[in-house]
Amino acid sequence: xxxxxxxxxxxxxxxxxxxxxxxxxxxxxxxxxxxxxxxxxxxxxxxxxxxxxxxxxxxxxxxxxxxxxxxxxxxxxxxxxxxxxxxxxxxxxxxxxxxxxxxxxxxxxxxxxxxxxxxxxxxxxxxxxxxxxxxxxxxxxxxxxxxxxxxxxxxxxxxxxxxxxxxxxxxxxxxxxxxxxxxxxxxxxxxxxxxxxxxxxxxxxxxxxxxxxxxxxxxxxxxxxxxxxxxxxxxxxxxxxxxxxxxxxxxxxxxxxxxxxxxxxxxxxxxxxxxxxxxxxxxxxxxxxxxxxxxxxxxxxxxxxxxxxxxxxxxxxxxxxxxxxxxxxxxxxxxxxxxxxx
Amino acid sequence: xxxxxxxxxxxxxxxxxxxxxxxxxxxxxxxxxxxxxxxxxxxxxxxxxxxxxxxxxxxxxxxxxxxxxxxxxxxxxxxxxxxxxxxxxxxxxxxxxxxxxxxxxxxxxxxxxxxxxxxxxxxxxxxxxxxxxxxxxxxxxxxxxxxxxxxxxxxxxxxxxxxxxxxxxxxxxxxxxxxxxxxxxxxxxxxxxxxxxxxxxxxxxxxxxxxxxxxxxxxxxxxxxxxxxxxxxxxxxxxxxxxxxxxxxxxxxxxxxxxxxxxxxxxxxxxxxxxxxxxxxxxxxxxxxxxxxxxxxxxxxxxxxxxxxxxxxxxxxxxxxxxxxx
Ligand SMILES: Nc1ncnc2c1ncn2[C@@H]1O[C@H](COP(=O)(O)OP(=O)(O)OP(=O)(O)O)[C@@H](O)[C@H]1O
Ligand SMILES: [Mg+2]
Numbered sequence: 001x002x003x004x005x006x007x008x009x010x011x012x013x014x015x016x017x018x019x020x021x022x023x024x025x026x027x028x029x030x031x032x033x034x035x036x037x038x039x040x041x042x043x044x045x046x047x048x049x050x051x052x053x054x055x056x057x058x059x060x061x062x063x064x065x066x067x068x069x070x071x072x073x074x075x076x077x078x079x080x081x082x083x084x085x086x087x088x089x090x091x092x093x094x095x096x097x098x099x100x101x102x103x104x105x106x107x108x109x110x111x112x113x114x115x116x117x118x119x120x121x122x123x124x125x126x127x128x129x130x131x132x133x134x135x136x137x138x139x140x141x142x143x144x145x146x147x148x149x150x151x152x153x154x155x156x157x158x159x160x161x162x163x164x165x166x167x168x169x170x171x172x173x174x175x176x177x178x179x180x181x182x183x184x185x186x187x188x189x190x191x192x193x194x195x196x197x198x199x200x201x202x203x204x205x206x207x208x209x210x211x212x213x214x215x216x217x218x219x220x221x222x223x224x225x226x227x228x229x230x231x232x233x234x235x236x237x238x239x240x241x242x243x244x245x246x247x248x249x250x251x252x253x254x255x256x257x258x259x260x261x262x263x264x265x266x267x268x269x270x271x272x273x274x275x276x277x278x279x280x281x282x283x284x285x286x287x288x289x290x291x292x293x294x295x296x297x298x299x300x301x302x303x304x305x306x307x308x309x310x311x312x313x314x315x316x317x318x319x320x321x322x323x324x325x326x327x328x329x330x331x332x333x334x335x336x337x338x339x340x341x342x
Numbered sequence: 343x344x345x346x347x348x349x350x351x352x353x354x355x356x357x358x359x360x361x362x363x364x365x366x367x368x369x370x371x372x373x374x375x376x377x378x379x380x381x382x383x384x385x386x387x388x389x390x391x392x393x394x395x396x397x398x399x400x401x402x403x404x405x406x407x408x409x410x411x412x413x414x415x416x417x418x419x420x421x422x423x424x425x426x427x428x429x430x431x432x433x434x435x436x437x438x439x440x441x442x443x444x445x446x447x448x449x450x451x452x453x454x455x456x457x458x459x460x461x462x463x464x465x466x467x468x469x470x471x472x473x474x475x476x477x478x479x480x481x482x483x484x485x486x487x488x489x490x491x492x493x494x495x496x497x498x499x500x501x502x503x504x505x506x507x508x509x510x511x512x513x514x515x516x517x518x519x520x521x522x523x524x525x526x527x528x529x530x531x532x533x534x535x536x537x538x539x540x541x542x543x544x545x546x547x548x549x550x551x552x553x554x555x556x557x558x559x560x561x562x563x564x565x566x567x568x569x570x571x572x573x574x575x576x577x578x579x580x581x582x583x584x585x586x587x588x589x590x591x592x593x594x595x596x597x598x599x600x601x602x603x604x605x606x607x608x609x610x611x612x613x614x615x616x617x618x619x620x621x622x623x624x625x626x627x628x629x630x631x632x633x634x635x636x637x638x639x640x641x642x643x644x645x646x647x648x649x650x651x652x653x654x655x656x657x658x659x660x661x662x663x664x665x666x667x668x
């Protein structure tokens with residue numbers, strides 16, 4: 001019951017955030033220098049034609065009218081035409097978003113699992129060699145941007161050892177499985193095409209590991225420090241004084257409380273990948289939304305820019321809500337505190 | 343003659359912290375007979391909690407390190423115990439009530455989760471069913487006069503008041519029917535009216551089972567009322583021990599005398615000493631007697647040598663060169 005209220009409040013809150021974001025993005029996109037109509041039609045198009053195009057896009061109207069037209073379309077899933085691909089923006093997004101989402105999910109799984117494992121290992125063997133190895137790795141991971149890893153992997157595993165495919169999501173000789181989710185790995189399983197599954201997975205490895213290393217290092221550090229800190233707390237001493245087996249203390253009592261800061265950061269890391277992903281998508285020629293986003297920005301493709309940013313914002317919000325729910329589930333202080341302050 | 347239950351000899355504990363090593367416990371000696379109730383007093387930071395946690399082997403390591411001494415329970419040295427023996431010690435040998443009930447309950451588990459584990463692992467006779475465990479948990483909470491125990495089992499620590507949390511900690515410590523109870527300032531975190539209630543309750547429960555007790559406290563009033571013998575601790579050493587009445591009547595050590603003159607502060611947790619200065623830095627503790635920089639009667643020998651215990655009465659010992667002659 002409390003949970004439903006909590007969720008409803010969070011979602012209601014998010015609607016306002018999205019609206020605010022849309023106004024802001026809309027404004028910024030319009031005040032950027034350059035004339036979108038002129039850029040779309042090219043320098044040699046006659047002024048009369050360009051003018052007619054402006055009117056078609058409502059660019060001659062005051063900005064709040066433009067926003068109204070945009071909002072009316074957006075709630076129906078129509079974000080207008082892309083001036084760059086000359087297609088409906090919604091269509092473009094539908095094509096490019098799944099590729100990016102698949103990359104993000106794969107990356108997220110990698111850094112969640114390995115980040116926490118490494119963190120637990122280095123807390124367990126604090127100041128012994130596993131901890132030191134993880135520490136060095138963490139420094140490297142935190143301070144190296146994902147695209148550097150991307151280029152390194154590309155050279156090493158793509159060209160020198162020729163182990164993994166370097167371009168796109170699927171080898172050209174393979175047929176794309178029937179579109180169900182847009183995730184190649186999932187669609188190929190649905191279609192029962194295991195060759196495509198294996199190939200798609202191989203394509204995913206390098207870009208997702210390149211993206212995952214930074215957040216993984218971060219998760220490992222946070223998990224380690226929260227575990228070692230909590231190990232010194234009195235409740236652990238109390239639990240030890242009550243003959244509760246050490247293994248149970250570690251896996252149950254220490255784990256649940258120590259994982260809370262990690263989970264909070266996980267969400268942020270997960271969402272901010274979208275920002276990092278564009279360079280990695282460029283490097284691996286990944287037909288994703290981030291790459292698309294950069295292209296449309298360079299072309300001052302108004303509708304597409306707004307749509308891409310809105311989608312990134314939406315992903316942020318959804319991820320944040322999910323993280324809040326998980327954290328509230330783990331931490332009664334937050335759950336009950338939220339209830340109380342209601 | 344009563345049997346010796348616990349005997350700590352020359353215990354040394356250090357903390358390795360950023361910036362150096364804190365030499366906190368520096369040769370602690372303490373003993374206790376079966377059924378005896380002793381008090382342990384000393385100003386804040388003198389190592390009372392560290393001593394208590396050493397006895398149970400629950401100091402956080404790192405940073406703590408036990409570098410010497412022995413802690414005999416009966417004939418067994420606790421410091422040499424293996425995992426199985428330690429588990430026995432924890433399940434029904436010694437239990438402890440912690441100083442701060444808020445810090446000593448795990449905030450992300452319900453009271454029920456924590457209390458049933460306590461009961462489960464401290465029950466030695468036979469494996470309890472879930473039902474049975476819960477029944478015992480409810481009765482453990484009723485024993486410490488908590489209203490509506492069934493509901494409290496479902497609560498998380500933040501949903502309860504400080505007094506309730508402390509009662510829960512007492513219930514946990516008593517659930518295991520231990521031979522020795524260490525109560526580490528069981529009431530300091532509570533406000534005055536509740537302090538009295540909790541102390542009375544604890545006193546009743548301890549009397550009922552005639553449990554040997556080490557009571558750590560700042561309050562000399564509580565010591566006087568509760569204990570048969572007292573240890574006075576200063577900067578990681580016992581400076582004086584005597585039967586309670588005798589200690590109050592004729593304290594010997596200059597530090598003890600200062601304590602007696604002290605005015606209990608109602609607000610803070612410490613006592614304002616009748617002696618100027620404060621507890622020394624454990625990074626570079628004073629040589630000789632650790633109290634000498636604050637001692638009004640300091641002599642040359644105090645700076646160079648550590649005073650041994652001089653016998654000043656039947657069970658009255660004092661570690662101070664002023665009493666060398668006796
Ligand atoms: N976890 C720790 N890390 C580092 N130093 C510690 C730790 N625990 C205790 N100490 C050191 O040991 C000294 C004694 O601490 P302890 O908690 O035993 O004092 P106490 O006599 O119980 O004081 P109080 O009356 O305030 O409870 C402190 O001054 C502190 O410097
Ligand atoms: Mg203490």
